Amino acid sequence: MRFFTDPGIGIDGRVFCMPAGRTAGEERVMGVRKTTRAFEKDKAAFFAKCRAEHAPCWICGQPIDYSVPKNTTDDSYSMDHFLPVSTHPDMQFDPAGFRPSHTPCNRARGNKDPYQPIGRLSRVWADESAM
Template sequence: MHQRCNTRGGQDMGFDSRAAKKLKAMFKQQCRDAGAVCWLCGQPINYDAPPNSRDSFEPDHFYPQATHPELAEDPENLRPSHCSCNRSRKDGVPAPSLGSLSEQW
């Protein structure tokens, strides 16, 4: 069973326009085809998980829609993420990663 992400009034948060929904679907397919991982946590995304489940795909806006509404439907501003990672980040900056390994152990 999939755990659900937070929603507003039971509805998915995010894109609302027809063009934005089309962009989201195209971006999801591109990410699925590339095997893209979540840019926030680096873990694989379950592209088949139901919408709003914690490990499902959700496009994240590198520059938040709240501060950069003009970039809301710009494909260059999108990053692949888990629903839970995207919604935990909200409009903040991503948490820093641990960096790369100095050696292969």
């Protein structure tokens, strides 16, 4: 059984109640996310685009099974954000940050920043190392 504290007012003006023993700052840590109609529309458009292009998982590069319902099997589609929403909440609604992924790949990545390759070695370095 959960007990709630007195209602508070959020930064958006909405009234909310937090479980007893938690502070408003912990609300973000608990994973409470907001959504909008525009966000839902953008997610649906992104899914349709990925399905039409048979886009692979951006994490592992393997094909995604778009014929099964989202987030139901290991090969099913899960929308990921390039920058984790937990660390970059201001980027949650940006369609440029959407990425197609497998459900387990998305879960395994968690809230880690995306992999950043070191880059190509310079020609000078490659030539000197051959000597």
